[in-house]
Amino acid sequence: MNGGHLASVLTPLPVVVPLLAAAMTLVGGRKPRLQRFIAVVALSVVVLVSAALVYLADRDGTIALQVGGWGPSEPGMGPLGITLVVDRLSALMLIVSSIVLLAVVVYAIGQGIRDGDDRQPVSIFLPTYLVLSAGVCMAFLAGDLFNLFVGFEVLLTASFVLLTIGGSKERVRAGITYVMVSMVSSLIFLFGIALVYASTGTLNLAELAVRLDDVSAGTRTALFAVLLVAFGIKAAVFPLSAWLPDSYPTAPAPVTAVFAGLLTKVGIYAIIRAHSLLFPGGEMDGVLLVAGLLTMLIGILGAIAQSDIKRLLSFTLVSHIGYMIFGIALSSHLGMSGAIYYVAHHILVQTTLFLVVGLIERQAGASTLERLGGLAAASPLLAFVFVVPALNLGGIPPFSGFIGKVALLEAGAEVGSVLAWFLVAGSVITSLLTLYVVTRVWTKAFWRTREDAPEGHLSGSAPSALVDNTDEAMDIELADRDDVGRMPVGMLVPTGALITVGLALTVLAGPIFAYTERAASEVVDRGQYIVAVLGDGGRP
Numbered sequence: 001m002n003g004g005h006l007a008s009v010l011t012p013l014p015v016v017v018p019l020l021a022a023a024m025t026l027v028g029g030r031k032p033r034l035q036r037f038i039a040v041v042a043l044s045v046v047v048l049v050s051a052a053l054v055y056l057a058d059r060d061g062t063i064a065l066q067v068g069g070w071g072p073s074e075p076g077m078g079p080l081g082i083t084l085v086v087d088r089l090s091a092l093m094l095i096v097s098s099i100v101l102l103a104v105v106v107y108a109i110g111q112g113i114r115d116g117d118d119r120q121p122v123s124i125f126l127p128t129y130l131v132l133s134a135g136v137c138m139a140f141l142a143g144d145l146f147n148l149f150v151g152f153e154v155l156l157t158a159s160f161v162l163l164t165i166g167g168s169k170e171r172v173r174a175g176i177t178y179v180m181v182s183m184v185s186s187l188i189f190l191f192g193i194a195l196v197y198a199s200t201g202t203l204n205l206a207e208l209a210v211r212l213d214d215v216s217a218g219t220r221t222a223l224f225a226v227l228l229v230a231f232g233i234k235a236a237v238f239p240l241s242a243w244l245p246d247s248y249p250t251a252p253a254p255v256t257a258v259f260a261g262l263l264t265k266v267g268i269y270a271i272i273r274a275h276s277l278l279f280p281g282g283e284m285d286g287v288l289l290v291a292g293l294l295t296m297l298i299g300i301l302g303a304i305a306q307s308d309i310k311r312l313l314s315f316t317l318v319s320h321i322g323y324m325i326f327g328i329a330l331s332s333h334l335g336m337s338g339a340i341y342y343v344a345h346h347i348l349v350q351t352t353l354f355l356v357v358g359l360i361e362r363q364a365g366a367s368t369l370e371r372l373g374g375l376a377a378a379s380p381l382l383a384f385v386f387v388v389p390a391l392n393l394g395g396i397p398p399f400s401g402f403i404g405k406v407a408l409l410e411a412g413a414e415v416g417s418v419l420a421w422f423l424v425a426g427s428v429i430t431s432l433l434t435l436y437v438v439t440r441v442w443t444k445a446f447w448r449t450r451e452d453a454p455e456g457h458l459s460g461s462a463p464s465a466l467v468d469n470t471d472e473a474m475d476i477e478l479a480d481r482d483d484v485g486r487m488p489v490g491m492l493v494p495t496g497a498l499i500t501v502g503l504a505l506t507v508l509a510g511p512i513f514a515y516t517e518r519a520a521s522e523v524v525d526r527g528q529y530i531v532a533v534l535g536d537g538g539r540p
Contacts, residue, residue, distance in 0.1 A: 006052075006056070007053070007056050007060070007063045007065070007086070008065050010049050010052055010053055010056070011053065011063060011065040011084050011086055011141065012065065012067065012084060012141075013045070013046070013049045014046050014049055014050060014053075014094055014098065014134075014137035014140075014141065015134050015137050015138045015141065016134075017042050017045050017046055017049070018042055018043070018046060018130040018131070018133040018134035018137070019130070019131065019134045020042075021038050021039060021041075021042030021043075021130050022126075022127045022128075022130035022131045022134070023127075024038050025038050025039055025126045025127045025130060026124075026127040029123040029124070029127075030123070032123070035123070035126050035127075036109050036126065038126075039105050039109075039126045039129070039130060040102070040105060040106060040109070042130060043098065043101050043102040043105055043130075043133065044102060046098045046101070046102070046133070046137070047095070047098045047099055047102055049098075050091065050094040050095040050097075050098045051095055053086050053091045053094060053095075054088075054091040054092065054094075054095050056086075056091075057086050057087055057088050057090075057091040058088055058091070058515065058518065061087075061522075061528060061532065062085065062086070062087040062522065062528050062529055062532035062533075063085070063086040063087070063532070064083060064084070064085050064086075064143065064206075064532040064533045065083070065084045065085075065086075066081055066082075066083055067081055067082040067083070067084060082143070082144070082147055083143030083144060083204060083206075083533055084141045084142070084143055085141065085142075085143040085205070085206075085529065085532070085533060086141065087519070087522050087523075087528070087529060087532075088515065088518055088519035088522050089269075089272065089340060089519045089522065089523055090140045090141060090269075092340065092344060092515070092516070092519060093140045093265070093269055093343070093344075094137060094140050094141075096344045096347050096348065097136055097137070097140070097262055097265075097347065098133075098137075099348075099498075099501055100258065100261050100262060100347055100348065100351050100498070101129075101133045101136070101258065101262070102494075103351070103355075103494040103495075103497055103498050104254050104257050104258045104261075104351065104355070104494070105126070105129060105254070106490065106493070106494040107253075107254050107257070107355055107358070107490070107491050107494040107495065108125070108129075108252075108254035109490060110488045110489065110490015110491040110492075110493070110494070111252075111253065111254065111358065111362075111488065111490070111491050112488075124161065124165070125162070125165060128158045128161045128162055128165075129158070129162065129258075131154060131155075131157075131158040132154075132155050132158035132159060132162065132258070134154060135151050135152070135153075135154030135155025135156070135157075135158060136151070136155050136262055136263075136266060137151075138150065138151035138154060138155075139151030139152055139155065139266045139269065139270070140266070140269060142205075143204060143205055143206065143533060144203045144204045144205055145192075145193050145196060145203040145205065145208070146193060146203045148270060148273075149186070149189055149190065149193060151266075152186065152189065152234065152266070152270075153186060155263065155266065156182045156186070159178070159182075159259065159263065160175060160178070160179055160182075162251065162255045162259075163175045163178055163247065163250075163251050163255060163259075165251075165252070165255070170250045171250045171251065173250075174246060174247045174248075174249075174250040174251070175247075177243055177246055177247055178243065178247040181233060181243040181247075182234075184233065185230050185233035185234055186230075188226065188229055188230040188233070189227070189230035189231075191226060192223065192226040192227045192230055195222075195223055195226060196208065196223055196227075199212075199215055199219055199223060200212060200215065204533070205273065205277055205278065205529075205533075206277075206529060206530045206532075206533035206534050207533075207534065208277075208278055209277050209278055209526055209529070209530050210530060210534070212278055212279065217283070220279060220283065221283050221284070223279075224274065224278070224279040224283060224284055225284065227270075227274050227278075228271065228274065228284060228287075228288075231267050231270040231271045231274065232267070232271070232291070233267075234263070234264070234266065234267030234270070235264050235265075235266075235267025235268045235270075235271060235321055235325075236264050236267070236295075236317070236318050236321055237267075237291050237292075237295050237321060237322075237325055238291060238294045238295040238298050238299065238318070238322075239291075239294070241295065241299070241318045241321070244264075244314055244317065244318055245302065245311055245314040245315055245318070248260055248310070248314050248317075249308065249310035249311050249314055252358075253354060253355060253357060253358025253361065254355070254358070256310060256354050256357075257351045257352075257354035257355045257358070258351065260313070260314065260317050260350045260351065260354050261346075261347045261348070261350050261351030261354070262347060262351075264317065264321060265343055265346070265347055268321065268324050268325075268328075268343055269343075271325070271328060272328055272336075272339070272340075272523060275288075275328055275329075275331075276328075276336070276523045276524055276526060277523070277526050277529060280331075280524075280526065282331045285329045285330075285331055286419060288325055288328065288329035289325075289326065289329045289330075289419045289420070289422075289423055290419070291322075291325060292322045292323075292324075292325035292326040292329055292423060293322065293326075293419075293422060293423050293426045294322075295318060295319065295321055295322035295325060296319050296320075296322030296323065296326075296426050296427065296429075296430040297319075297322075297426055297429070297430060298318075298319075299315050299316065299317075299318035299319025299320070299321070299322065299430075300315070300316065300319040300430050300433040300434060300437065301433070302315035302318070302319075303315035303316045303319060303433075303434075303437045304433065304436070304437060307368055307369045307370055308367055308368045308369070309357050309360065309367045309368075309369065309441060309445070310354070310357055310367055312437060312441065313350070313353055313354060313357065316350075316393065316434060316437060317350055319430055319434065320342075320346055320350075320393070320430075320434075322426075322430070323339075323342050323346075323404070323405065323408055323427060323430075324339045324342055324343055324346070326339070326408055326412065326423045326427065327339025327340075327342065327407075327408050327411060330411050330412060330415050330420065331524075332411055332414065332415060332524075333517070333520050333521055333524055334407065334410060334411040334414060334517075334520075335408065335411035335412070335415070336520035336523055336524055337407065337411075337513070337516045337517045337519070337520035338404055338407030338408040338410075338411050338516075339408070339520075340516040340519050340520055340523075341400075341403070341404045341407060341505075341512070341513055341516040342404035342405070342407075342408065344505065344512075344516075345392075345400040345401055345403075345404050345502070345505055348498055348501055348502040348505070349389045349392050349393050349400075349401065349502055350393070351498060352385075352389040352495060352498040352499055352502060353386075353389050353390065353393065355491070355494070355495045355498065356382075356385055356386045356389065356495060358491065359382055359385065359487050359491060359492070359495065360372070360375065360382065360386075360445065362487050362488075362491065363375060363378065363379055363382055363487055364378075364445075369440075369441065369444045369445060372444060372445035372450075373444065373445065373448045373449050373450040373451070374446075374448070374449045374450040375445050375446040376446040376447060377449075379487070381487075381492070382487065383446050385492070385495055385496065385499060386441075386442070386446065387442065387446075388499050388502075388503070389498075389499060389502060390438035390441070390442065391438070392502060392506075393434060393438060394431065394434045394435035394438050394439075395431040395434065395435070396435070398506055399503075399506050400502065400503075400505035400506045400509065403505075403506065403509050403513070405427060405431055407513070408427060409424050409427055409428070412424040412427070
């Protein structure tokens with residue numbers, strides 16, 4: 001094992017600490033202050049541990065921990081027990097995800113956790129949120145397909161609870177859709193795991209990377225296709241993305257933010273591992289490039305048609321997944337480096353924007369553009385916290401969104417195939433349309449006056465029987481609350497912190513992109529991963 005004793009101690013902590021904290025917060029359910037303290041401390045520890053793992057993985061290379069000491073029975077064979085693996089890619093995903101998880105839980109505490117309904121079971125929010133955090137970290141650390149599946153199921157089970165917390169009709173309806181799609185995805189993944197094991201006799205990723213080379217090309221392609229469908233649903237890749245815009249917007253702002261920022265990226269991480277470690281060679285690159293292009297364009301066209309900011313951002317989330325698929329499918333060092341950088345950028349920016357929507361709801365009592373106006377005059381601070389991540393999402397220089405997109409465009413031009421040039425053109429069009437979408441939100445919600453909004457008079461108060469539309473009903477529920485017009489410091493501070501971290505990707509773009517290039521080299525040159533887990537006997 002690389003990284004020494006310190007690495008072996010730190011590696012399991014991103015999973016163990018949140019699970020222990022979840023148990024402690026569940027026991028302390030009658031003491032909200034204690035719950036909140038435990039949750040914040042636990043996720044702060046995960047941030048520090050993840051930062052240490054980034055340093056160790058970058059300094060020493062891939063870290064492989066055989067849980068319980070059940071290592072390979074003989075050189076070149078797979079380990080008998082659970083393997084946790086930290087390389088530069090998984091370490092980067094851990095640090096970015098842990099920062100987001102910490103910021104969102106502080107935001108939720110500042111919000112009061114509930115979003116207006118006194119009947120909401122808030123005592124289960126923090127334990128469930130910590131379980132979700134453990135599931136996310138477990139997926140990034142898993143060194144075998146089965147424990148990757150377990151990580152997915154842990155975070156998905158927790159997400160079912162978080163999505164429906166409060167039990168309103170809209171949330172239960174969205175939760176049913178989410179649960180059904182997630183179950184289908186999990187069943188396909190489980191079916192893929194069975195096929196992989198039947199074909200190779202192992203589920204360890206490093207050992208699979210060696211054994212799959214001896215499997216026939218047709219079987220390899222079939223196995224890869226099954227796993228891609230499972231991961232594509234989780235990552236919301238078109239045409240497997242229709243579930244997302246209907247599932248996320250009904251949840252409370254903190255839940256929507258962490259879902260949008262993290263859950264789809266776990267699917268992208270799984271696609272990277274399958275594409276580069278298990279099935280290198282580009283058998284499915286053409287399919288992925290077409291899927292990436294359609295994901296970009298159809299997602300952003302869907303965003304243009306939306307009037308509710310949450311749904312609009314959900315469609316932009318789908319659209320920008322296409323950029324990551326683009327980078328992965330190019331099968332080049334620069335393409336993979338750009339994709340990894342863009343994943344880190346998008347986690348931070350998309351989460352921030354959904355948190356800003358929560359602030360808009362607090363300030364104006366609505367999230368529908370027809371009812372918004374005058375926010376720039378009413379709250380210049382709110383205008384600032386929106387415009388920075390919005391411009392970053394649109395790819396305006398010199399923000400990190402621009403840097404990531406330029407890297408992907410350069411990688412596409414470097415490959416130079418017809419499909420790659422189509423993706424380059426699609427990327428530019430999507431970026432321009434994204435800028436149009438966020439500009440539209442700015443002009444309608446912030447720039448024009450409230451009186452010019454078609455339904456601006458409804459944002460302050462409205463009778464509950466006025467409308468039946470789901471989005472409008474949600475806005476009325478917000479408008480009837482007595483905290484509209486007040487943005488707690490506890491919500492502003494974590495939002496500002498995420499904006500700062502997002503800007504750090506710009507200010508420190510040189511060293512960060514150099515890190516993603518080293519991570520991409522490690523991902524594309526899978527030999528380092530294989531040797532770290534199997535030893536020199538497993539060298540391909």
